[in-house]
Amino acid sequence: METNAIKLLEAKDxxxxxxxxxxxxxxxxxxxxxxxxxxIGPNGSGKTTFFNVVTGIYTVTQGDILFQxxxxxxxxxxxxxxxxxxxxxxxxxxxxxxSVLDNVILGMYMRPRxxxxxxxxxxxxxxxxxxxxxEEALAILSTFNEELVTNCYRxxxxxxxxxxxxxxxCRALAANPQLLLLDEPSAGMDPxxxxxxxxxxxxxxxxxxxxxxxxxxxxxxxxxxxxQRVVVFNFGKKIAEGNFKEIQANEEVREAYLGxx
Amino acid sequence: MxxxxxxxxxILFEIAILAVFIVFLKIESLILxxxxxxxxxxxxxxxxxxxxxMAKLRAGSQTKGAVLFPLxxxxxxxxxxxxxxxYIVHVLTLALIFAIAVLGxxxxxxxxxxxxxxxxxxxxxxAYTSALxxxxxxxxxxxxxxxxxxxxxxxxxxxxxxxxKTKEYHLSLVTIAFAYVGYLLILNMSWTGGPDGIAGIPKxxxxxxxxxxxxxxxxxVISGTILYYYLVIVFLGIGIILARRIHYSWLGITWxxxxxxxxxxxxxxxxxxxxxxxxxxxxxxxxxxxxxxxAHFVGFISTESMAFSIDLLLVSMVILGGMDNIYGVMIxxxxxxxxxxxxxxxxDFRLLFYGIVLVLMLIFRPQGLFPKRVRIYDIExxxxxx
Numbered sequence: 001m002e003t004n005a006i007k008l009l010e011a012k013d014x015x016x017x018x019x020x021x022x023x024x025x026x027x028x029x030x031x032x033x034x035x036x037x038x039x040i041g042p043n044g045s046g047k048t049t050f051f052n053v054v055t056g057i058y059t060v061t062q063g064d065i066l067f068q069x070x071x072x073x074x075x076x077x078x079x080x081x082x083x084x085x086x087x088x089x090x091x092x093x094x095x096x097x098x099s100v101l102d103n104v105i106l107g108m109y110m111r112p113r114x115x116x117x118x119x120x121x122x123x124x125x126x127x128x129x130x131x132x133x134x135e136e137a138l139a140i141l142s143t144f145n146e147e148l149v150t151n152c153y154r155x156x157x158x159x160x161x162x163x164x165x166x167x168x169x170c171r172a173l174a175a176n177p178q179l180l181l182l183d184e185p186s187a188g189m190d191p192x193x194x195x196x197x198x199x200x201x202x203x204x205x206x207x208x209x210x211x212x213x214x215x216x217x218x219x220x221x222x223x224x225x226x227x228q229r230v231v232v233f234n235f236g237k238k239i240a241e242g243n244f245k246e247i248q249a250n251e252e253v254r255e256a257y258l259g260x261x
Numbered sequence: 262m263x264x265x266x267x268x269x270x271x272i273l274f275e276i277a278i279l280a281v282f283i284v285f286l287k288i289e290s291l292i293l294x295x296x297x298x299x300x301x302x303x304x305x306x307x308x309x310x311x312x313x314x315m316a317k318l319r320a321g322s323q324t325k326g327a328v329l330f331p332l333x334x335x336x337x338x339x340x341x342x343x344x345x346x347x348y349i350v351h352v353l354t355l356a357l358i359f360a361i362a363v364l365g366x367x368x369x370x371x372x373x374x375x376x377x378x379x380x381x382x383x384x385x386x387x388a389y390t391s392a393l394x395x396x397x398x399x400x401x402x403x404x405x406x407x408x409x410x411x412x413x414x415x416x417x418x419x420x421x422x423x424x425x426k427t428k429e430y431h432l433s434l435v436t437i438a439f440a441y442v443g444y445l446l447i448l449n450m451s452w453t454g455g456p457d458g459i460a461g462i463p464k465x466x467x468x469x470x471x472x473x474x475x476x477x478x479x480x481x482v483i484s485g486t487i488l489y490y491y492l493v494i495v496f497l498g499i500g501i502i503l504a505r506r507i508h509y510s511w512l513g514i515t516w517x518x519x520x521x522x523x524x525x526x527x528x529x530x531x532x533x534x535x536x537x538x539x540x541x542x543x544x545x546x547x548x549x550x551x552x553x554x555x556a557h558f559v560g561f562i563s564t565e566s567m568a569f570s571i572d573l574l575l576v577s578m579v580i581l582g583g584m585d586n587i588y589g590v591m592i593x594x595x596x597x598x599x600x601x602x603x604x605x606x607x608x609d610f611r612l613l614f615y616g617i618v619l620v621l622m623l624i625f626r627p628q629g630l631f632p633k634r635v636r637i638y639d640i641e642x643x644x645x646x647x
């Protein structure tokens with residue numbers, strides 16, 4: 001049995017309905033502090049919808065989502081973000097006309113900022129704040145990838161797909177989240193790049209032990225190498241849960257992926 | 262030593278730009294002017310190809326004050342080249358006034374990505390507020406200015422409210438509706454002077470000295486028109502400082518985030534609503550100030566000075582100059598005021614000209630003449646980027 005300690009995130013019987021379609025149909029799910037949870041399932045099984053509902057982009061039709069024991073369903077995205085839940089997007093959603101550095105600096109929006117009124121009489125303080133944050137942003141970028149530091153004044157739109165995903169993760173880390181939701185971070189990467197990304201995530205886990213991560217992935221090698229526990233979705237329902245070996249052995253999971261027969 | 266020569270280069274460059282500018286305004290013949298413009302364009306092209314000179318210019322501009330100080334001095338000298346044709350100074354002042362309004366419009370179109378077609382209307386609201394107060398109640402220019410700031414900020418807020426519910430072209434449509442409602446209300450109400458407008462708006466007084474008079478310092482006589490030009494320069498200077506500071510503060514960068522992707526912005530804790538409203542309110546304050554300066558400069562306003570063509574003109578200035586580039590949008594304002602003014606013989610084709618400029622820009626250079634730049638921070642690493 002799991003411990004009675006308050007879970008970092010807990011979804012209780014959630015249903016998300018669009019018209020007649022139940023994108024998520026009665027899912028129970030939890031993540032503990034310091035845990036990496038893998039979320040897998042065929043296309044259209046409700047994984048990204050789950051992220052959207054946790055981050056407040058969609059609202060639950062039924063059920064409840066608790067973050068650190070308090071309900072967050074019905075809250076707006078910005079309120080949920082302020083509680084410490086930060087995500088990346090499947091089709092990376094950077095601020096494309098801004099530089100890499102600005103993207104990561106903006107990730108720190110929720111940290112204390114000097115009042116904008118200072119623009120009128122003490123602009124030096126604002127400049128100093130930005131300088132400090134820019135240095136911190138560079139530090140985040142450099143732990144991930146030195147090349148990003150070299151390219152820190154490039155616009156996000158000029159980056160290759162891999163680098164966009166990396167910047168997205170850096171931006172998420174700059175927000176100092178307690179729960180990080182990664183939506184297919186390795187999509188479109190070749191195996192070497194995927195391995196690098198996994199190393200990066202492991203490194204991140206060492207520097208921030210307390211952080212909880214949910215990662216959506218199609219690449220099973222990624223899931224087997226970093227996820228401590230795996231949840232499988234199919235047609236909006238949770239069909240299996242356990243460590244990677246248990247999941248691999250599960251009949252229903254094999255059917256969902258390979259079809260019957 | 263090398264540093265000094267770079268600074269010298271950038272000062273010479275500024276003088277060259279100014280000389281071109283003055284000669285352009287001085288030449289009266291249309292044909293000669295066109296030939297002159299072609300020569301300048303070819304010259305600029307050749308200069309841009311000389312990378313060594315461009316590098317020196319760029320290095321020179323890094324030194325603090327190397328660009329700003331000579332620019333200010335040169336701007337102050339300009340009117341004295343046109344003493345025999347004061348009308349040119351008049352047009353220059355108008356261009357500066359429009360530059361102020363465009364700086365405000367840039368908060369919405371450039372920074373926050375909301376195309377607002379009502380900036381000319383807000384300019385008109387500012388102008389009418391001050392004009393009515395000054396002509397009917399005899400208050401001073403400065404009281405009128407403060408009242409106009411408050412009133413235009415209020416109407417900016419009203420205009421901004423629909424942004425909570427609308428986006429992109431729906432939002433633009435709402436601003437167009439606002440522009441027409443404002444125009445028709447002022448046209449049809451009696452206390453605004455209706456179609457007759459308001460005449461006899463007094464020139465401002467500074468410490469009791471009215472800008473109607475000329476100022477004599479030593480042997481030099483500075484006419485009222487030139488004094489007003491200086492007054493507008495002061496307001497524009499304040500506007501530039503404010504706009505720059507806003508651009509480099511959290512407000513500016515947050516507007517950019519909302520413009521580029523507002524869902525992502527919300528997922529990082531940003532509440533778009535207050536930021537969008539603030540961009541309308543701040544932009545409207547700039548419009549209000551520009552309107553007041555316009556009313557007291559021309560001395561007469563009617564609904565013609567807040568017609569929809571003015572709204573279009575302001576949007577064209579931002580698109581031509583370069584969205585989210587403070588200096589770009591001001592250059593856009595200058596080009597779109599001065600070039601049509603120079604080719605007055607084609608006055609009837611003015612709207613056609615704006616239209617052609619807008620279409621050509623959107624097809625060939627949608628980012629504008631001077632595209633937005635990346636913010637550079639005072640940090641050790643990453644300098645080799647870009």
